[in-house]
Amino acid sequence: MEVRQVSEGIYEVICGTAHYKEVNKKIKELVKKGAQKIILKEVYGQRYIGTGIRGNVKIDIHGIAGNDLGIFLYGPEIEVFGNAQDGVGNTMMAGKIIVRGHAGDVCGYGMRGGKIYIEGDVGYRVGIHMKGYKDLIPTFIVGGKAGNFFGEYMAGGRLILLGLDRKPGEDIVGDYCATGMHGGVMYVRGEVPQRYLGKEVKVFELNEEDMKILREELKGFSEAFNISVDEILSEPFVKIVPVSARPYGRMYAHRWGIASGVIK
DSSP, X not given: XXXXXXXXXXXXXXXXXXXXXXXXXXXXXXXXXXXXXXXXXXXXXXXOTTTTOBSSOEEEEEEEBOSSXXXXXXXXXXXXXXXXXXXXXXXXXXXXXXXXXXXOSSTTTTOOSSXXXXXXXXXXXXXXXXXXXXXXXXXXXXXXXXXXXTTTTOEEEEXXXXXXXXXXXXXXXXXXXXXXXXEEEEEEESOOOGGGBOTTEEEEEOOHHHHHHHHHHHHHHHHHHTOOHHHHTTSOEEEEEESOSSTTHHHHHHHHHHHHTXXX
16 A cells, blocks of 8 residues: 655555554544645545545545445545445435446445445445434435335435436336335336335425425536436436334334233
């Protein structure tokens, strides 16, 4: 691993085959030293980049970001010039993550705040257990398509799915979308067949307040990937929200009752 100072407050790190622990140790050392920008080059899937980092530092990643990019992130901005693996933004609290490519499974898991913008597609179980925290509202925007279990058990925040690269007739999302969802909202560009949705949600048309929120949220995505908000909004969106705060409460209560002898 090679480190050099490009200019005041800006550092370049050649990661190569360095172990992820060494890479992350060096990032934290540079942040503590007062770095304003850290440029990581030759990133070959090193994990946990940006873990728990606070402050206003920006981290540029050239290569493939490994699992759990930005886990527990609390303020910085991370930009990936390439694809990212699973767990992007796992339990992040604040900050921004931009991926100029595709991302894997379980991205945004337990996300409590901040913004995640993915230019391409995402895998399975993206947005699972998103929930927000106090006055924080997490936002996750996907430019492409999503796999199965999109927004599973979602409890808060905003999931926005654009499907900008879809071919005619291609579905934007997979099976079990919004299964167990009991909070938050999804905005989807185009249609979501009812057969893909969990039983605890319904699809609605957007009202004026929804359009105001959507337009405001799309500004960051628009700036990141140089696509106009009006172009994104040229096709209609639908809103998916839960119609039950406890979609499986009756099932759990019934099983507890049998086990305890209350129900025979």
